[in-house]
Structures are given as C-alpha cells and as structure tokens.
Amino acid sequence: MLNHRRLLDWICVAAILIIAQRVHATETIRFEDYFADGALRIDLVHSGTASSEEMSVRRIVREEIWAGPKVNLIPHWDMGKYRLDVRDDSSGTLIFRSGFSSLFAEWRTTAEANLVRRGFEETLELPFPRGRVELDVSVRNKTGEFERLLTVSIDPESHVIGKTPNAGGVDIHELVVNGPPERMVDLLVLGDGYTVIEREKFRRDCRHLMDRFFDAEPFASYRDRFNVRAIHVASPESGVDEPRKRLYRDTPFDMQFNTFDSPRYCMTESVWAIHDAAAHAPHDAILLIGNSSRYGGGAIYNFYTAFASDNEYDDYLCVHEFGHGFAGLGDEYYSSAVSYNELYPRDVEPWEPNITALLDEGKLKWGSLVDADTPIPTPEDDPRYADKVGAFEGAGYSAKGLYRPAKDCKMFSKGNRRFCPVCERAVVRMIEFYSPE
Ligand SMILES: [Zn+2]
Known part of the structure; x- marks a missing residue:
C-alpha cells in the first residue's frame, strides 16, 4: 500500500514537473526581466567558400537605441537563412530570436565561390542584456535544418564592450x-x-x-x-x-x-x-x-x-x-539571368513565405488563402484562375520545380501595382510584429 502511495506521489511530482516545463517553454519573455536600455551590436566577419563557412567576432559595442518591439521577442515564424538565438546564461531560457540572410550566403552560390575564399562584413543587433548571455548563430543546412555556426558568451558588464560615438554632428x-x-x-x-x-x-x-x-x-x-x-x-x-x-x-x-x-x-x-x-x-x-x-x-x-x-x-x-x-519575400520571377547556382536546393522547401517547392501538397503554406476548387498546381493559362491564389509553376529564378502564389505580383513583374495576397499578408505580419498595439 505504502509503495503504491509512493508511486502515486512520484507520478504526481513528475506530472507537475512536465506541466511546469511546458508552461515555462511557452511563457512570454518579459523584456524588463532580461534587457536594459540600448542595443548590443556584434560585428562579424562571415567567411568561406562554396563548400565551407565560418563566422568570427570583430567587435562588440553598446548602442544607445533599441528600436525593436519589447514584446514577441521570440517570433513564431522562422525566416532567413540564418538564425540568432540568445539565451540567459544562468537559466538557459531562450530570451530573443531573430532570423536574417546575408550577401555572403548569396555569394556562396556564385561560381566565384568555387575559386576563392572571401570574407564579408555582417552585424547582429539585439536589445542590451542585463545579465550574461549566450549567443548562437545557426545556418540552415542542405536539408533545411539549422546547424550551429557560432557560439559567443557575453558578459554585459565586460570592459571589452565598446560604445558607439555620440550623435553629435549627425x-x-x-x-x-x-x-x-x-x-x-x-x-x-x-x-x-x-x-x-x-x-x-x-x-x-x-x-x-x-x-x-x-x-x-x-x-x-x-x-x-x-x-x-x-x-x-x-x-x-x-x-x-x-x-x-x-x-x-x-x-x-x-x-x-x-x-x-x-x-x-x-x-x-x-x-x-x-x-x-x-x-x-x-x-x-x-x-x-x-x-x-x-x-x-x-x-x-x-x-x-x-x-x-x-x-x-x-x-x-x-x-x-x-x-x-x-x-x-522571394523573387517570384524566373526568366531573368542571375549569377546564382542552386540558390534554392531542389529537395528543400524554401523558407520564403511566397515560394514553395510543393514537396508536401497537403501542407501548402498559403493554403488558407486558396479556394477549395482551385487546383494545385494551378494551370497558368486557365482564365478561371487568372486572379486566384494558387500555386503557379515558375518562381525563384527557376521555370520548373518552384511555385508562386499568383500569376502576377509586385514580386513577379514591374507592371503590377500590388503585392499578391500571400505577399501582402507576409508584409502585414511584419508591420504588426514591429508595431505592436
Ligand atoms: Zn507575391
């Protein structure tokens, strides 16, 4: 009997711990708990070739202004070739995340990157942390999964953190x-x-x-x-x-x-x-x-x-x-000559919100904007779908294998005055992210 009671107690404790962990994982990060005024800026050298890459820290400075939102510090989307994660050092809690892409990432897909090794300047910015933090920069690998590229531990009290000159004369x-x-x-x-x-x-x-x-x-x-x-x-x-x-x-x-x-x-x-x-x-x-x-x-x-x-x-x-x-947003056009080789690997779904490789037809990322009677892929020349959201073949500099949401869009041609509904929704999402009410 006693053993049963003990077992039950342990099950209860385990259940409470699991619930507590879940609550912790979905808990909103309170800006004031982890961040002070200003921004932390990290200048990096991003270097490599077509087949290799690495990041090195050039300098770290405190800036006076952080303009980003003080809520939604961990967006629920994952965009960009790279991802910056910031964790509170003492608790390991993820306190900030942002995605980005870079000129270096594009250069790696050019012919030159097979011949020479080059380094490019990059800058990361985050709100200035109150306590010690660990920064991780990850890159999407060939299968689209994130792999760690750089880890930096930063003590905000350290004298190695410089300051940007004041704004006099600007x-x-x-x-x-x-x-x-x-x-x-x-x-x-x-x-x-x-x-x-x-x-x-x-x-x-x-x-x-x-x-x-x-x-x-x-x-x-x-x-x-x-x-x-x-x-x-x-x-x-x-x-x-x-x-x-x-x-x-x-x-x-x-x-x-x-x-x-x-x-x-x-x-x-x-x-x-x-x-x-x-x-x-x-x-x-x-x-x-x-x-x-x-x-x-x-x-x-x-x-x-x-x-x-x-x-x-x-x-x-x-x-x-x-x-x-x-x-x-990705370029929806596919007819212009570009210098990239394999900017979009064929067997990976692009992260851009307006381009799909249709690798999983049941999960079209803009599916909620598609009418039930619109076929996927959508025929280009059928007038019934000319103004509909669908999945039209030809996007991301490729006539085959990549699909765009509409026949025309501001991301497709100079002639169109508007973004397609999928692009417009992606832009509005960002506006709302940066200007929380
Ligand atoms: Zn579009």
Missing part, C-alpha cells in the same frame, strides 16, 4: 514620426553618393521615394504605424560605383552596381559603415538610396534594402526591394 531628418520606436516600424534611410551640396537633393529623393512607398498597399493602409528618418552623410564624390564602366566613386557606404557581376544588382559590402551611421537613429529596417539615375537595387532579409534614386521604375523598385528586405 544630420538626422525626421520625415514621419507617429510614435515611440518600440511601437512603430522604424525605417531609416541612408543616402550614398550625395555630396555636401546635394543634401537637398537627398531630402527631395527621400520624400519622393517615401511618397511612392506609402502610395502602395499595404503600406498606405498602415501608414500610421511607421516612423521614417533619414541621415545624410556627406559624400566626397557624387554617384555610386559602376565597376563594369570602371567608374569608382569615393562614397560613405560604397554602394556599387554589378554586385556579383550582375548589371542591375546594386549592393554594398560595407555593412559596418552602414551600422556606424544607423547607430544614431532608431532602425527596424535600413534603406540605402544610391544617388544614381541608373536602374538598380537589391535587398536581403533583415540585412538591408538598397536602390538607386532616379529612374522610371522607382515606384516599383523601392516597394519590391523592401518586400525582400523587410518581409523576406
């Missing part, structure tokens, strides 16, 4: 201010290749592009959830680099056309310089405007969004690129 222009940074989507626009005498042109270009941006849905409907600030850093020379023409300009952020030798891909590898400037203003997302009348741009999820200032497609360009940078 030329910050507030275009739109609707509320405090932790409750708004904070966009920060940096101009590249604008000289001292082009300061007014930079402001004009910012206003013009942000007007185009807020003309587009869903940004028009969510306009009051955004703050927009711009920083003008005087450039020694006007314009941005055009290597194929052997035109090189001395500019603060080193933007250049012909990234990966692609004519219109216009990016920069000077990520630390971007964050040195961005440290002075709240930023959930960074937009770089290159002072150029050539058509070009590019963007990478939770990395940055870049585009040229003056061209006939500017209304398309800034919104399309922002779709990549802010919401992790």
